[in-house]
Amino acid sequence: MKVTIDQDKCIGSGQCVMAADRVFDQREEDGIVVLLDEDPSSEQADDVRHAVEVCPALAITIEE
Template identity: 60%
Template sequence: MRVELDEPKCVAAGQCVMAAPDVFDQRDEDGVAVVLDEHPGAELLDGVREAVAICPAAAIRLVEE
């Protein structure tokens, strides 16, 4: 699985960071999300799926490879 983030769509709500802090962070200057781990392990996928579901901008995708 690969995490994709559409940065221009991100509204800097930080929900992804709260759902999956090992996978997402936010830039200090504007709060836009960044992906820390594009290929998270199985133990992190529940948090990533939650981040995808609660992202207010629908800026996150989880892609099967």
């Protein structure tokens, strides 16, 4: 799985961090998503998929 983010789309809701905090973080100054791991482990895959589903801005994409 390869994860990509579009920081221009991100609205800083933090849903991705709540879903997969080992893969996503937020910038302190504005809450925009920061990708911590573009190739997460298989143990994190379900959490990352959930983050994609709950992102209100559709700023996260995954390639299986």
